[in-house]
Amino acid sequence: MGDLRALGIRPGDIAMVHASLRRIGQVQGRAAGVVAALDAAFGPDGLWLMVLGAEDGHAWVNERPEPEREALLADAEPFDCLRAPAQADVGALAEVMRQTPGTVVSDHPEGRFGARGAQAAQWMADPPWHDYYGPGSPLQRLCEAGGRVLRLGADDDTVTVLHFAEYLADLPNKRRVRRYRKVMGPNGPHVRVVECLDDCDGIVDWQGPDYFGLIVQAYRATGAGVTGWFGHSRAEVFEAAGIVEFGRAWMERELSLVR
16 A cells, blocks of 8 residues: 555545556455555545446447347347446456445446445446446546546556547547447346447547557656556556646647548
């Protein structure tokens, strides 16, 4: 917990966590030990959250023409927010956190988050169905609450709060997608459509490196944030509202050049 204190994490704080267990290396209790260290650092009055997503064996359906999608989901298991494993590409810690008693998860098959600590249930309640990273999302709440982004050895392109910046950026013709998911409703399983900005391939046809990574590198170069160590990995803390505003301006400047 001393490493987290050195990064400025105090009881009662609020943060979104991104972590690479491989880079953190061996710690006491392994992944469960990391969860315990975060719980202790934020304390019972704090709150920390992670993006979970959900493994979806029928994700390929959304690569098919729209008129075919609902029928192709006929044999799909309906999404269960409490049972679906976290998406593999968000990291192993997210799945361990999801399974740890006391974690509250949001009920959304695309934009699912997990939260621990005070007010976790309120933060995870009633996620917007469409534009689940936009207004009304936990990402907006994070910014408005003065929350931070805690990165423990994570790749530069894994800063989920920048998806909120995509919604704020004043850009024409932002790319949107429609995804079909089978969910459980009051009358049984049914298929629902989710509409949102393209959070997989980007909101424009950008040909360079992942622009989230470029934004993080540029933001870091301004001297923003606090850097240190956690286990064997480099670690850093950013103000969520600060990197969102920086990302919004960066997108409006750089992505507006894409034709």
